Amino acid sequence: MNAKASSGGFGPQTSGPGLRLSRREFVAGAGALVVSFALLPRLGTAQAAQESRAPALPGSLKDTPMLDAWIRVDADGTITVFTGKVEFGQGIKTALVQLAAEELVVGPARIRLVTADTSRTPNEGYTAGSNSMKDSGTAIMNAAAQVREMLVGMAATRFNLPADSLVIEDGRVRAADGRNVAYAELVAGQSLHVTAQPQSKLRDPKSRTVRGKALPRLDIPGKVTGAVAYVQDLRLPNMAHARVVRPPSYGARLRSLDRSAAEKMPGVLKVVRDGSFLAVVAEGEYQAIGAMRSLGRSAIWDETATLSPKTDLYAELQSLPHDDYQIRGDASASAKAWSVESSYRRPYQMHAAIGPSCAVALYDGGKLTVWTHSQGVYPLKGAITEMLRLPPDSVHCIHMEGSGCYGHNAADDAAADAALIAVAIPGRPVRVQWMREHEHLWEPFGSAMLTSAKATLDAQGTITDWQFDVWSGTHSSRPGQAGNLAAAWLLQSPFALPTPKPIPQPEGGGDRNAVPLYDIANTRVVHHFIPKMPLRVSALRSLGAYMNVFSIESFMDELSLAAKLDPVSFRLRHLKDTRAQDVIRLAAERFGWNGFQQREPGKRLGRGFAFARYKNLGAYAAVAMEVDVDRESGRIDVVRVVAAVDSGDVVNPDGIRNQIEGGIVQSLSWSLYESVAFDDTRITSRDWSSYPIMRFASVPQSIDVHIIDRPGTPFLGTGEAAQGPAAAALANALASAVGVRIRELPLTSKRVKAAIGV
Amino acid sequence: MITLNVNGKTHEVDADPATPLLYVLRNDLKLNGAKFGCGLGQCGACTVMVDGEAVYSCLTPILLLQGRSIKTLEGLGTAEQPGPLQQAFIDEQAAQCGYCIPGMIMRAQALLERNPSPSDEQIRAHMNAGLCRCGTHMRILRAVHRASKTMQGAIPGAKRA
Structure with a gap:
């Protein structure tokens, strides 16, 4: 690969199926390697690759194999890197720039990163599943290495020297005799429009200067000083402000409306109605809010009681129609007598972004542009095109950051609202900002779930049989289709919510992490997939893994208690995977697991431990936690948390720490407080007082994250690794503190008090 | 007007x-x-x-x-010349999505102008009114502590405010 890339990778090629596509004329303008149809040849090359049975390309290069779709070197020295993934606070932009800078051997400040845009970047689907490093990071790393080799090859030709005699310093290729040339000079008149190779000559991990370092996040200085950082901050010339009057409940229909008062209000430009979709556009934002309230007062809705709050939520889950998928083991793998049986419960929970969803759209000359904080601009483009019944390629979706989303929240719905309204008021950019109650009431929640775990132990305390069942609604109702957009249900010619399908194993949805990573002789796992849930549900950070890991890791503690073995050693004896063992040992050691004592006699201190490998193929994370339980109030105070994580090759250690710290706090919030409330018709968790989340007064005294770096190994992702282990460590610490196990989330003080029986 | x-x-x-x-x-x-x-x-x-x-x-x-x-x-400052709290948030990398952070910084500024060296308990109590969903709390607390050290005694603008 080295020789090939250095000598001929960029020049005219003589064989191979990618040839036809690389024998194209680059856009000559200023000698830049700007390629006019970088994004077009996907189909051709994919077919070609298939025909030649070439080895698979790494990461997202599989789908977008042309190097200039990822990296552009302009004649003025600018280096632009393109990703189809988006930033939402996880720090992906910084990590991707680090990867490109390392392989291109330039300072990170030289790189400009363009994120998801349906007319500029590769289509990398959704930014989800902790896959961005694996997909986009791998693609950019390899593309950058191959581009570097091409540039070195060009310099070698120019100097008439062997490529391996040259060195690079910050984007300048140098020969030993003092001759040197900048990338920008090399690219003049050259084409990067070539197909990526399966193998790249990556830089030696030992010589890394940018990767593996805690490069400060590129977006933070702007965010802390008031730059335009979010779509909420986008202010286009002549922009109007819109608000949507959302129905009061699922399935509600607008029976009648008196729009006259709203239309007379100052600044009001237009009331937009299509069936039960109702919105108002005004010159000023507060004018739009006033008009929204006026319309809301005059609107009369027909509502249907579709919810059943009086029924036991979990009995209801088991009674709903479900499709059963046995994802591990066979029907015979059932024990005669179980040593321990338990079941666990998780209510509907919210993403609950601090900033409600927002979008800006402009319909002009038959073209619609939408600025959105969607996690998937390409799928959204398809859904909006279908909803508006527009010709193909008349919609352009551009990602801008929003508030942290933690999965499929109302981002796409706000974009759909903006699109509908913009089409009604052509030529003017329209900004739609959801109100707090809109987000709380209409975002798709994380599905309520029920699990059942059974196991047998032999005389030595080894698990011999294991059966696990999980009942869950879908964890993905993301757009792709118009019917996944909330506004589309309300139109005069409505679109129905498509019936979801389960996300297949090995990643899984409701059954994500339902298969234990532990080595157990006989294992049977069944996913009871409920296609139609009473409440709107979709992807919430870590999907089913949060609940399945909570269940499995609570159950492992129950089993260790039955086996009279220490919970940490009990886990270790059931794990052959040495990387799993390493994070468990590291977390236990740094926590001081073995020497743990009730430091203050009389206080109810407890320690808890939990472990998971996210999706059973992503990052390894172990969490140890100390809690202090107040017996009078039932309040749990998390004193300290120690985590160990192995995300593979570390690109930005502080990015990993930030994600794990945040994941732990968010999971503690879910697990201590959060449950969506509803009556027989309406969601009643409509703001922060009816849906409380964790505050400063309740966060732990300390959270320490220890990272195991594995240079040269694949990226495993990080963003969702902590959610499950943090929840189970909490439940295990509570059980250790008060001797009572609570199997229903959240572990509220009311439940703790009732369980202790004070 | x-x-x-x-x-x-x-x-x-x-x-x-x-x-x-x-x-x-x-x-x-x-x-x-x-x-x-x-x-x-x-x-x-x-x-x-x-x-x-x-x-x-x-x-x-x-x-x-x-x-x-x-x-x-x-x-409080600019990206080129951040104020002490802004600099402390950058130094501690105290943001994930960052949407809540401007409000956190202003709330902390009000505290530090009144009490230049608050205890951890006082900081937690004062900041309790602000919500963060990404779970950046530990870093926010560290940033306020750091700013309190750099601002000790002389807060530009404190008297003006």
Whole structure:
């Protein structure tokens, strides 16, 4: 690969199926390697690759194999890197720039990163599943290495020297005799429009200067000083402000409306109605809010009681129609007598972004542009095109950051609202900002779930049989289709919510992490997939893994208690995977697991431990936690948390720490407080007082994250690794503190008090 | 016309006097720092300072603010020359999505101007009114501690506020 890339990778090629596509004329303008149809040849090359049975390309290069779709070197020295993934606070932009800078051997400040845009970047689907490093990071790393080799090859030709005699310093290729040339000079008149190779000559991990370092996040200085950082901050010339009057409940229909008062209000430009979709556009934002309230007062809705709050939520889950998928083991793998049986419960929970969803759209000359904080601009483009019944390629979706989303929240719905309204008021950019109650009431929640775990132990305390069942609604109702957009249900010619399908194993949805990573002789796992849930549900950070890991890791503690073995050693004896063992040992050691004592006699201190490998193929994370339980109030105070994580090759250690710290706090919030409330018709968790989340007064005294770096190994992702282990460590610490196990989330003080029986 | 003093500058604002300050800051004055979070005074994303106190701009009509001194995130510094709290948030990498952070910084600024060396307990109590969903709390607390050290004794603007 080295020789090939250095000598001929960029020049005219003589064989191979990618040839036809690389024998194209680059856009000559200023000698830049700007390629006019970088994004077009996907189909051709994919077919070609298939025909030649070439080895698979790494990461997202599989789908977008042309190097200039990822990296552009302009004649003025600018280096632009393109990703189809988006930033939402996880720090992906910084990590991707680090990867490109390392392989291109330039300072990170030289790189400009363009994120998801349906007319500029590769289509990398959704930014989800902790896959961005694996997909986009791998693609950019390899593309950058191959581009570097091409540039070195060009310099070698120019100097008439062997490529391996040259060195690079910050984007300048140098020969030993003092001759040197900048990338920008090399690219003049050259084409990067070539197909990526399966193998790249990556830089030696030992010589890394940018990767593996805690490069400060590129977006933070702007965010802390008031730059335009979010779509909420986008202010286009002549922009109007819109608000949507959302129905009061699922399935509600607008029976009648008196729009006259709203239309007379100052600044009001237009009331937009299509069936039960109702919105108002005004010159000023507060004018739009006033008009929204006026319309809301005059609107009369027909509502249907579709919810059943009086029924036991979990009995209801088991009674709903479900499709059963046995994802591990066979029907015979059932024990005669179980040593321990338990079941666990998780209510509907919210993403609950601090900033409600927002979008800006402009319909002009038959073209619609939408600025959105969607996690998937390409799928959204398809859904909006279908909803508006527009010709193909008349919609352009551009990602801008929003508030942290933690999965499929109302981002796409706000974009759909903006699109509908913009089409009604052509030529003017329209900004739609959801109100707090809109987000709380209409975002798709994380599905309520029920699990059942059974196991047998032999005389030595080894698990011999294991059966696990999980009942869950879908964890993905993301757009792709118009019917996944909330506004589309309300139109005069409505679109129905498509019936979801389960996300297949090995990643899984409701059954994500339902298969234990532990080595157990006989294992049977069944996913009871409920296609139609009473409440709107979709992807919430870590999907089913949060609940399945909570269940499995609570159950492992129950089993260790039955086996009279220490919970940490009990886990270790059931794990052959040495990387799993390493994070468990590291977390236990740094926590001081073995020497743990009730430091203050009389206080109810407890320690808890939990472990998971996210999706059973992503990052390894172990969490140890100390809690202090107040017996009078039932309040749990998390004193300290120690985590160990192995995300593979570390690109930005502080990015990993930030994600794990945040994941732990968010999971503690879910697990201590959060449950969506509803009556027989309406969601009643409509703001922060009816849906409380964790505050400063309740966060732990300390959270320490220890990272195991594995240079040269694949990226495993990080963003969702902590959610499950943090929840189970909490439940295990509570059980250790008060001797009572609570199997229903959240572990509220009311439940703790009732369980202790004070 | 309502006259507002924002970050030391006087602005004549042509808006309904009932308009909450947040919308005037964001749309009339084109200042991005204060964010819309709830419009209910529950989350703190819109927090600014008025006469040295942390105030929810989403609930405060401009009618009440004539002749008072309003300070926003933009009044603390710039990306090139960040104020001490802004610098502390950068140094501690105290942001994930960052949406709540401007409100956190303004709330902390109000505390540090009143009490330059608060205890951890005092910081937690004071910051309790602000919500963060990414779970950046530990870093936010560290950033406030760090800023308190760098600002000790001499806070530019403290007397002015």
